[in-house]
Amino acid sequence: MSGDHAHKQQQMHPGSVDYNSHKHKDKHKDREHSHKEHKRDKERENSKNGNSEHKSSSERKHREKEKERLKHKEKQKEEKFHSSDGKYRDKENGFVSSLSIKVEEDNGYHLPIKHEKPLKRERDEDDRYEHKPKKLKVDNEKKVKKRKQEDSDYEEREKPKKRTKEVKKDSTGGKKKAKNEPQEKWKWWEEEKYTDGSKWRFLEHKGPVFPPPYEPLPDRIRFYYDGKAMKLSPAAEEVATFYAKMLDHEYTTKDIFRKNFFKDWRKEMTPEEKSKITELKKCDFTEMHEYFKAQSEARKQMTKEEKQKIKEENERILQEYGYCVMDNHRERIGNFRIEPPGLFRGRGDHPKMGKLKRRIRPEDIIINCSKDSAHPQAPPGSRWKELRHDNKVTWLVSWTENIQGSIKYIMLNPSSRIKGEKDWQKYETARRLKKSVEHIRAQYREDWRSKEMRIRQRAVALYFIDKLALRAGNEKDEGETADTVGCCSLRVEHIRLHPQMDGQDYVVELDFPGKDSIRYYNKVSVEKRVFKNLQLFLENKQAKDDLFDRLNTSILNKHLQELMDGLTAKVFRTYNASITLQQQLKELTSPDDNIPEKILSYNRANRAVAVLCNHQRAPPKTFEKSMHNLQTKIDEKKKQLSAAKKELKAAKADAKMLRDEKSKKAVEMKKKAVQRISEQLMKLEVQATDREENKQIALGTSKLNYLDPRISVAWCKKWAVPIEKIYNKTQREKFAWAIDMTDEDFEF
DNA sequence: GATCTAACTTAGCACTCAGTAA
DNA sequence: TTACTGAGTGCTAAGTTAGATC
Structure with a gap:
């Protein structure tokens, strides 16, 4: 399946559209779609189809067999989850399911999984959870x-x-x-x-903590140019070490990276160095590279005491710089260290990858704090760029970075009041959307028939954002960033229309590089009117033309603002993610399940959201190995169980013969042993299932950013699942507000 | 309405370190 | 005690959004 997709993907391109004339030249830009995305996918695909995949196929088959034998209950649940009638979105590499087309339904509207029940609240809004600002404090x-x-x-x-x-x-x-x-x-x-x-x-x-100054390499570590050792000036040497440290990384094989690095490196060289070092391929950084590897190894080999000393020093810095006083509370700062210099690691085919990220000096730093506070002191002999007292913003420190010219900030930790309040508010806005979403949907369905092209485009884009949880898709500077798109910036080349496909009508095939150059690939059956509109939008356009040429995020968000106060494209993602979690938890949780099974259900619900939001990850490097290890454990446990069962049988036979207390007790003991081992086995099997299903999906992003924590807390309380099982310490700190205020009746 | 910018959220990857098995 | 592993954490890139300016 995955290979099939990759194949389809490669062949995809604007074959089905008439591109003869060019109607909307004003907006058309001749963009180069570099297909970085596709390359990356192909690489993943290749590695997937390579040795590791083949090696593991027998294990996987074995595991499949084992799964079959899992309890009936478990099996039923799995079927439910995988939705046997084609509702699951199909993603790159087929990592989600074997089914490729999501069918549109009135009620199962936005979910990757079929819902038997409509997405309707089961009872009236529970205003106990409304985010109602109390009386204005500053007025008092x-x-x-x-x-x-x-x-x-x-x-x-x-x-x-x-x-x-x-x-x-x-x-x-x-x-x-x-x-x-x-x-x-x-x-x-x-x-x-x-x-x-x-x-x-x-x-x-x-104030911030600066990275340590550059320490020149020992003389024995040499750089070679064209085979000859060459001592570099400190500035040039420092930049060279940035590259040397990355020698093992794929980045250094990329032409743009090498080109950008070399160009910026030369800027740091002395005139003599500049005239000598003219070609990167003649540079030999291996001694430097080995040196850093040895250093890293040495760090690992440090004694307990040495490690402890470093830990204590870090703790001291954390205590000194890692906290601020905001109003009358000591709050944790999120990132109190200034980003160290290095080579820019842009994602995807970023045109600026490899450029030198310069060292930030105190003279680059703007400090924000209270007038009446003890101001942070700049390091001796230096001064800050500016000292500001702006309480309309949340940042403590800022500076402008030299790659994109954007501003970087030091802000508070997610557990802080200032972040927590905003987070809470975000979910309240999403809950307000729940109340008006049906009206909004009716509106955009109506707008599909508008006489005005701009309104039709707006309505279809909104439908995608709502149905597929796409991002808004701002326009980006060409040549400054990787070529990625979202909904409003989709181009003709990112979409294919199939009047019929795999037994479905009106199938739209979307294939584009999204945020972080993560590929979005989906085939979805849409309503006829959407399909016809898309055909219209594609008329007379070329591959690089915008699909929605009369729309941008600003227009869309202005419209949304009119529909509901505080509504933006982003809110739909939050809303659909949270409502999906709630719905899935209802569907997947069985009262009879034990805790590990319930957690599996939770993870599956979480996974449904991650799939919806296209939160992917590269499979962990050690994935196959770790699955193999787990399988070994399972096999051993099975042997153990079978032995324990035999012993029980024997004990029972003994007890039947002897009929004494001692043998009765022995039977009880053996029974308990069988039970214990069975439970252990079940846990391992659940763990294996969970891990396998999670191979290419990242759960953390949705858990941290899209899922109203109150849904999870309520679920934990309702089913007596310890909150620690779904939120680690950091997450519990971030969601302390939700953990404290939510009871089991909470409805999103 | 286009463009620019500031401020903030969202995102995946890399590294660390604690727990566990050998 | 050592080696291994994966969850947790830190880092920072890459988004969204609103507001200012022209």
């Missing part, structure tokens, strides 16, 4: 005063010490609890929010 002088007081109180009592993440204060005004009492987490979600657009009242931090 008393409270502002109090907060200010708390700020200064905090400085007084907390500044010199404290290693806890949050400052402890009680509800009456900020007194610490007794020493040994457990530190209570700050429940910012129970407090009032700023509603005047300001993000904080007080902000104090220590």
Whole structure:
């Protein structure tokens, strides 16, 4: 299947459309579609079809057989999940399912999996979970005063010490609890929010941590040019080490990377070096490369004590620079280190890959903090570019990077109030969309018949965004970034129309490089009117022309804003992801299941979302090996089980003969052993299934960014699944608000 | 409406480190 | 004790969106 797709994919191109004339020249740009995406896919495909795949095929078959034998219950669930009637999206490499066409249905509208029930709430909106900002705090002088007081109180009592993440204060005004009492987490979600657009009242931090200065290589480590050793100037040597460190990486085999690197490297050379070093292929970095490899090896070989020392030093830096005081709370900073210099690693066929990312100096840094805070000090002998006091933004530090000229920021950790509030708000907006989505859908269906082309295009694009969870698709600077697209920027070459395909009517085949140059490949059966509209949009266009030439993200979002306050294209992704999770959890969870089975169901629901959102990952390098190891464990466990069963049988026979207490006890013991081993076996089998299904799908992205955590928390509570089973520590910190406020009745 | 920019979210990859098996 | 492994974490690239400016 996967090979088949790859093949189809390669052949795809605007054969089915009449490209004779060019109607929309104004918007047409002669873009080069480099097909980086396709190359990357092909590479994956090749590696997949290579040795490792063949080696593992017998194991996989074996596993399949084992799966067959899994409990009846398990099997039923799997069938349910894989939806036997072609609802699953088919992705690159066939990693999702063997079925390729998603059928449109009235109720199973947006989901990759068929839904027996309509996507309707089972009860009225539960307003308990509405994100209702309480009374405006900044309007309330008393409270502002109090907060200010708390700020200064905090400085007084907390500044010199404290290693806890949050400052402890009680509800009456900020007194610490007794020493040994457990530190209570700050429940910012129970407090009032700023509603005047300001993000904080007080902000104090220590500024960023700079990477260590460059340390020249020892003299024995030499660089060779054209076979001759050559001592490089420190600046040129530093840049050379960036390349040397990457020698093992695929990047250094790419022409653009090499070209960009060499060009930027030469800029760092002295005139003499410049005149000597004229060809990259004559450069020999291997000694440097070996040196860094040895260093990395040495780091691994460090003694426990040495490692501990480094750990302590890192902890000290974290405590000093990794936290800030925002209003009256000590909050964790997300990224407090300045990005070190190196070679730019753009993704896909990025035209700037290999360029030198220069070292950031204090003179490049803008510091943002409160006027009345202790300002961070620039390193001795240097000064900041600017000291700013802007409480309308959330960042602490910013600088402009030299590759794209974009601004980089230091901001707070996801567990912080400022990020958490925004996250919560995001899900509330998505829940509001739930209330008006049917109306919006009716509207865009109506717009498919509009007399105006721009409205039809808007309506069809919105249909794709809603149905397929596509990203908005901003226009991008040609030549500055990799050629990737989203919905609004789709081009003729990214779409093929099939009036009939695989027994389905009106099939649209989408194939394009999305964010991070991850391929989006999907064949989907659409409504006739959508199909006819697409045919119309394609008329008289060429491969490189925009499919939606009368549309862009700005127009689309303005329209969405009119339909619902706060609605943007992105909200549809959040909404559809969350509603899919909720729906899938309902479908897949069986009350009789044990905890591991329930977790498998959760992961499968999560997986359905990841598939919908096209969250892919490269299969882990050690995947085949780890599956093999797991299978070995399963085989051993089976042997163990069979032995235990024999022993039980024997014990039973003994007990029947002897009829004494001792042999009865022995039977009980053996029974327990059989039960224990069975459970262990079942866990391993579930683990193998889960891992196999997860081979090329990344669950983390949707879990962290698209799924309303309250759905997961409610599910855990309802089925008594420990929250730790689905969220690790970091995730629990990020979603503390949801964990605290949600009960099992929560409905998205 | 086009373009630019700032601010923020979303994303996959690489590396680390703790747990576990040998 | 060592080697291995995978979950967790950090890093930073690549998106979206809104607002300013022309």
